[in-house]
Amino acid sequence: MSGNSFGTLYCVTSFGESHGAAYGGVVDGCPPGMALSAADIQQELDRRKPGSSRHVTQRRETDTVDILSGTYEGRTTGTPIGFLIRNEDQRSKDYAAIAEKFRPGHADYTYRQKYGIRDPRGGGRASARETVIRVAAGAIAKKWLRERYGVQIRGYLAELGPLKIKFRAWQDVQENPFFAPDNSRLEELEKFMDALRESGDSCGARVNVVAEKVPVGWGEPVYGRLDADIAGAMMSINAVKGVEIGAGFAAIGQKGSEHGDEMTPQGFLSNNNGGVLGGISTGQDVTVSIALKPTSSIRLPRRTIDARGKPTTVETTGRHDPCVGIRATPIAEGMLACVLMDHALRYRAQCGDVVPPVQLKPGVG
Amino acid sequence: MSGNSFGTLYCVTSFGESHGAAYGGVVDGCPPGMALSAADIQQELDRRKPGSSRHVTQRRETDTVDILSGTYEGRTTGTPIGFLIRNEDQRSKDYAAIAEKFRPGHADYTYRQKYGIRDPRGGGRASARETVIRVAAGAIAKKWLRERYGVQIRGYLAELGPLKIKFRAWQDVQENPFFAPDNSRLEELEKFMDALRESGDSCGARVNVVAEKVPVGWGEPVYGRLDADIAGAMMSINAVKGVEIGAGFAAIGQKGSEHGDEMTPQGFLSNNNGGVLGGISTGQDVTVSIALKPTSSIRLPRRTIDARGKPTTVETTGRHDPCVGIRATPIAEGMLACVLMDHALRYRAQCGDVVPPVQLKPGVG
């Protein structure tokens, strides 16, 4: 399988460039009989859409999805679901100045060196706009997981540059353009973003994602572990530089007597492991946290070289997110949904006849 | 591909349980003509071997590898390399007491619920002893990468529980049983481990791995990114709860003007990206950092349930590493080697005719 597909049974294939005609995706392996319309996908795409507030890129894209195959009379048929999201706002002139320069922090240099050629318009294939496909594929997975198993997948912005945002309520996440879990912090966040934008610089972010009601038993040790597949999927999102499951890096400083989640007939007493033990889901919440680097496209001048290797400087004046992490929440949710769905299917392939011997509530999520 | 194989072209398959007859591995896709003997693998296995100091498990295993296929007159033939590592010290009695209890932090519960059945002897398939296969497969990859491209892959212990160990010299790493990069810290580390062992508890660790001289161009966006595959491979190692590439979680607090690695004709001026941009290697050092949780098997009594769901307590009195992170360095190196080798082969499949247009030194590693 080449690099633009992922998943063993719930298999997602992606194509498209930032300033090409369209992004397209193919979801293969979706079970038949599920009600599915473009609206089901659209509502997730709208959460990721550019231009939704002044804190994100002002590129004008409706991100309208067209389903081209795989459904009949509003239901999935089990055949591959092909879909397109056309690019509408392609101001390639914005990019002419940088076509022959390698922007620091961008994939300009690596694409050029790897392939000998690259599409410089808007970052080409390396543009984070590709994540529309992940969100769309994730929307289908989310729907199936919810309807079939009651699984609920939600994320939020946990850190915005230096600002840590403690979780207060899921309700809040839906009510602000940051996906921040505490509306009382909004003024602070907006102020920070306004200053950042004005400075011409960018910042990083942390996004947390949680999957609730995941049944016990999903994940295939030893290389196809649930957490391994999650880590791979998350790190494949543009700008992600770190992934944690459960306690994550905090586990370094924990004692075994503290980290190991004790069990009682009422379930686990804690969830340091993030819902995965030995690569298999425990029935608790699957908790994931990711680090996103600051946007590489900034207005401040940066030293670089041009396509002939000569020194130069570059300022990126296009329309960019000052913090790519802000729109990352629905993307991370989508990737988690795809991985969980893949493992849901893999689970019932191999273990479809197994009745889990112990009846146990998950306990602490 | 099922869960016990990984890699697209350099494909590693693993089998075996802690107290079964043997662990076995198959490495498929290795280029032909490379000199390879059991000794090449053995030297890496010896670095991971139990019983090498009082700070690790005292299980007595020589971890002797037998190559069963894939070489002729001391050279690889391009056919699959099958190898075995027999289990020698299988004191299953140690485990009888816990066969019907789910040890907190272990995979006992998840294996039982997933499969309806599990091999309780020494953790069965969930035992970290499986990592011998990763080290062996990694040894072959390391050798090829070194001989073909000059790639060098090395790791070290960066944190031991609460103790941070600053990097001093690669030479030091080879001279102490902790893989610690600073011999002046040994007394402190030993004291800490002695106290930990005495307390019956365990601790976590951080291991850093670096691959030097990786050519530019390895990695397949957008899902088969080099960093995505590294993250998946690392998270698949037993006890790993977090993975970082380059700046990792520190990128959250960085500004774009700080994080984005500037370029000059002499190469990159910094390496926040950890040698990967847009999923493709930059030619700089590939830098990875992982968090390992504290060993779950501890002597302290812990609350749990038995196989019928009844509450009980468990103490693990077998021979265990008080810190699994100590022996993790060669394992993490092995996994990084396998992923890099896979992408080296994938690179030349697709881009074998490309001459990287810009001649540039990597700059800061």
Next chain:
Amino acid sequence: MSGNSFGTLYCVTSFGESHGAAYGGVVDGCPPGMALSAADIQQELDRRKPGSSRHVTQRRETDTVDILSGTYEGRTTGTPIGFLIRNEDQRSKDYAAIAEKFRPGHADYTYRQKYGIRDPRGGGRASARETVIRVAAGAIAKKWLRERYGVQIRGYLAELGPLKIKFRAWQDVQENPFFAPDNSRLEELEKFMDALRESGDSCGARVNVVAEKVPVGWGEPVYGRLDADIAGAMMSINAVKGVEIGAGFAAIGQKGSEHGDEMTPQGFLSNNNGGVLGGISTGQDVTVSIALKPTSSIRLPRRTIDARGKPTTVETTGRHDPCVGIRATPIAEGMLACVLMDHALRYRAQCGDVVPPVQLKPGVG
């Protein structure tokens, strides 16, 4: 990888239904830098196009291909090539009568039973119209194989129902709508087809495909053999019921002294093996022959059951090819091209450093 993708490195993904909005394909893994325009694909699609003579279906489709991604300024960039072929002539009313009946020889019954639901319009996903994707993906592979290695892939109609057509000249194949390799037989073929069409019945066919100038060394024993992958690819074409490589079934009656192709410094003296020995190409022509069953959609009444299991009869009055084999030549060529390209890439991944030790001409093709 799910069922609608194939290939390890030259990976083709397909979606679409006969009367949906469009068929779409994604070709991932194509090397960068190759000149590629829609016209390169179109010329192959035009060879397969319906309505090109009175002997094939009269459905009106221009089969116009749009490339949506993966090229820049007329060259492949190494990123996935997404393309669409819109359906234009969708007379779904033709199919209303048969929506609730299972046509003998068709996949109506199996799709319904497998998925619980099916798109009945024009056969839905089971329609042979899906082969546009194979032809398009094959066109790209053909071009690369030709430019990079000089490989030439051509096929012809070897049998039309009871009529065997001996090979005379490749030139002839291009000059008639049957892909028949002997223009002197055209009148006979046309007469046969006219009578067949009038009778309301259909017939089978044999198509032969030959790849010339395939280098020695392509194919991965033991399961990824070149001939195994060819056989799988050919049998995946609609209506194919048999595949032969080289001597094929005639090998049963051969002696070893007759079948085994002798070698001299001038190359092989015969090609019973069809250009593949031990799963690896020999440098001779790769020769493949396939059997296509008669079209299942015929005007004659046939016994069947309806969706509730009740007995009924069905006549298929839509626009159908009386012999699907006639248009199968470009499809079989396309599939052979895709498999060869996949193995070309796999070869240089593993054996890119090997210089074949013996300099030998291929000899008899």
Next chain:
Amino acid sequence: MSGNSFGTLYCVTSFGESHGAAYGGVVDGCPPGMALSAADIQQELDRRKPGSSRHVTQRRETDTVDILSGTYEGRTTGTPIGFLIRNEDQRSKDYAAIAEKFRPGHADYTYRQKYGIRDPRGGGRASARETVIRVAAGAIAKKWLRERYGVQIRGYLAELGPLKIKFRAWQDVQENPFFAPDNSRLEELEKFMDALRESGDSCGARVNVVAEKVPVGWGEPVYGRLDADIAGAMMSINAVKGVEIGAGFAAIGQKGSEHGDEMTPQGFLSNNNGGVLGGISTGQDVTVSIALKPTSSIRLPRRTIDARGKPTTVETTGRHDPCVGIRATPIAEGMLACVLMDHALRYRAQCGDVVPPVQLKPGVG
């Protein structure tokens, strides 16, 4: 996935050479809880074993299988099943004379050219002895398919060189060393083989395999079709040059009104399609027929070249099967079992919630 593994969910990996220490296999993805002992595999291996009659190779191998992992207390645990079959009779001196010559019909030349190096002892990796792994993996699949779904997989020798053997009874197949389905033909077959052996030549064969009680719905259109995967698996068996499903090549001469299997409430009235329509099983018998070429190793002198390209002759005096097809029956059964099992698992992954809407007996097998 590299060339020595096959199967998406029931994944078989193979290693070993004819005169190496051992052949080994890994079966990954087997459902847990099935009773499995070495004896279950051994009984199938014994059917393929050399030396069982004077008509096959006299190499002395007990082909004893050792299961090294994946079972606990006699049941599969869901973890990979690793097994070994040690080579016992390795008279490498037999092969010294031919180490530097390329035997016609053999893979000597292609391995040497592909890999630059080859293990010449007994054909190395290209030896048909590798098929022990297929038989062993097939034995596990057969057992699961039989116990879970009642599927029965059986094969027989349908042609031996020029002799066609009409099917009389399954009982007969078990009672003679040819797997011939008609004991009344034994004398004739023995006479033919005796004469063939004496002549120093070899002959081809046809083997038919039938899977009964396969449920409707297995197979993944459009590329992962059940018949496509069967064709690929069969063509990957050493010496196979052709594969047919159902009517196979006879379909060329059939009319649509003859070929298309009619349906009634009692099921299908014929089985020209061989139990597969549109790539999905129909519920009828899956019928497969394969052509095996004559053994390449013959005593008669043959023209060839040596490793430096110089002309020479070769006679193969080792212990060889004069007709490899004779022992091919259990191998073909094994491969069919593996493919069916893979699709059984894939079916329930995607369609585990589907109740086939029509209740229908399969009808004619």
